[in-house]
Amino acid sequence: MSDVSKVTQRKGKSNEKPVEKPHENNKEEKGDEKIVPKFGLLPRFPHQRVWSRLVLVIGIMIYVYYYSTKVKVVTFARQGEILEQRGHNFQCDVDFEEDLVNFPECTPGACGRFVSDKIVTSTEAEILLKLAKKGLELGGSDGGASVLDLHSGALSYGRKFINVYSLEKSDEVFTAPDLTVYKIVKEKIKYAIAQLFDLHPDFIYLTHPTFFSRLTNAEPKTEHDEYWHTHIDKDTYESFHYTSLLYLNDYNYDFRGGRFVFVDGPFEKRTNVTVEPRKGRVSMFTSGAENTHFVERVESGTRYAVTISFTCDITKSIEDPVIPD
Structure with a gap:
């Protein structure tokens, strides 16, 4: 006490x-x-x-x-690297395999994704960049995504599409030498895809849509402007079997954001595998769910690229673009 x-x-x-x-x-x-x-x-x-x-x-x-849901980020190709070839093969998505049953000559030994900075020359990339700029200046979307398809003539114009070849100035913009470079680049990429996926080039065909794109940070005005959503090319474009992207300017120099991102694994263990655009860089991949992807929204500047797509179905093939008479 x-x-x-x-x-x-x-x-x-x-x-x-x-x-x-x-x-x-x-x-x-x-x-x-x-x-x-x-x-x-x-x-x-x-x-x-x-x-x-x-x-x-x-x-x-x-x-x-x-x-547990934090996204892991892996850089597949950095802008500062110059890559002879980088990539790997893996199992195809079941639906993609089933879609190729009728095209045995066009079926890959394995699906996969690859990047190369040695397919397209800097001169070829510069010519195509100038072609894209000249063509897209004839129109352009009110939102952040504008496209130009030299094959069909489709050009973003405000909130709709017009035929670029119907415009008076189109004959001044598209020249025979420019289109020749476009064809040469397309053929180079086609043969690279055939080699990477163990295919005969005679059994893969250019298909639609194949187009130039211009992406900015402008607010979207239509669903076509919302380019940053995750998607599967084969679901979006039925004819696609092999997708390629040729980048025409440089990430972190000409624009910020806008990286290409493969999405691997389930949501709770997701990994984002990024490709940083570099002028003249080509990304090539099978178009099934094994290569689900999206493009980051551009934060500033303007991103230019060309999507060149290939199909195994000859009935879905398209011809090279020509200047209308």
Whole structure:
């Protein structure tokens, strides 16, 4: 028992009041003593322990969810690299395999994805960049994505498409030498795809849509402007079996954002495999669900590229573009 308690029990022996110890009221309750916290008693509310535990559990759940669904990012090809060839093969998607049953000469030994900076020369890339700019300046979308298809003549124009060859100035923009370069580049990519996927080039055919694209950070005006959604080429374009992309300018120099991203694995263990565009770089891949992908939204600047697609179905083939008479 404390000295203070003893003093209070000596009734009649002293009229002195018990002397409080210094800072006695700043201590917590211990045994028979009541020790008050320095800043007074903490406020309490009904079911305080229950609520505290609930907050703790929610915090743990948020932590676990965040780290279990956090996207892993792997850079497949950096802008600063000059790649002879980089890529790998893997199992095809079941639906893609079934679609190729009727085209045995066009069936790959394995599906896959590849990148090369040695297929298209810098001069060829520069000529096609100028061609894209001249053609797209004749129209252009009100939103962030504009396309020009030299085969069909489709050109983004405001919120719709027009035939670029119907415009008076088109004969000044598209020249025979430019289209010759376009054909040469297409043939180079076709033979590269045939080699990479163990195909005979005579059994893969240019198909539609094959087009130039110009991407910016402008707000979308139509669904065609929302180019950043994850998709599968074979689902979007039924004729596609092999997709290629030729980049016409440089990531982090001419534009920011706009990387090409393959999406691998289920959502909860997703990996984003990125390709950073480089002028003259070509990406080539099978068009099934094994190569699900999207393009990052451009943050600033303007991104130019050409999508050149191939099919195994000769009935879905298209001819090289020609200047109308």
